[in-house]
Amino acid sequence: TNRETYDPNDNPERIPLVDAMSKDQAQASLRAIWNSGSDDYPPQIYGPDTTITTRVRSISVLDEDTAQVRFVRRLEKAGIEPVERDFVAVVGFDFDPRVERSLDQVWRNPLGFTVTGYRIDAETLDPRG
Numbered sequence: 001t002n003r004e005t006y007d008p009n010d011n012p013e014r015i016p017l018v019d020a021m022s023k024d025q026a027q028a029s030l031r032a033i034w035n036s037g038s039d040d041y042p043p044q045i046y047g048p049d050t051t052i053t054t055r056v057r058s059i060s061v062l063d064e065d066t067a068q069v070r071f072v073r074r075l076e077k078a079g080i081e082p083v084e085r086d087f088v089a090v091v092g093f094d095f096d097p098r099v100e101r102s103l104d105q106v107w108r109n110p111l112g113f114t115v116t117g118y119r120i121d122a123e124t125l126d127p128r129g
Contacts, residue, residue, distance in 0.1 A: 003030065003118070004073055004087070006042050006052035017108060026092065026115040050077040057086075065116070067091050072128070084128040092117030 002018045015034055022030055033040050046052070057070040069089045076082045097112035 001054040004054045006046055008048045021109055022115045024116045026118040029118060065093055086123040087120055088123050089120045091115055
């Protein structure tokens with residue numbers, strides 16, 4: 001949910017954490033989106049008055065290193081009704097335990113969970129209604 005959330009108040013802390021828990025294709029795609037030169041750069045698309053929250057509906061483990069996550073994204077912006085849409089993500093993952101330098105780093109990711117691949121698709125073309 002951290003990857004799909006958008007909140008200008010915690011983006012500067014959350015996105016580096018998501019990056020640190022990603023590698024390979026998942027990390028490259030995250031960095032491409034969160035590059036200020038990208039046409040898809042979230043702060044340029046959503047601005048300072050929008051938040052996007054996510055709620056996981058289900059997680060299905062497809063094999064030893066792949067899961068399917070169904071979730072709802074809720075976009076809230078001043079002056080418009082909130083919009084909810086259903087999405088599905090296929091997530092490649094690995095557990096990569098590391099020797100961390102600080103207790104804070106251990107608490108953030110004690111098992112070394114790392115996202116290696118990430119693909120998201122809308123489940124429907126229409127918002128929830």
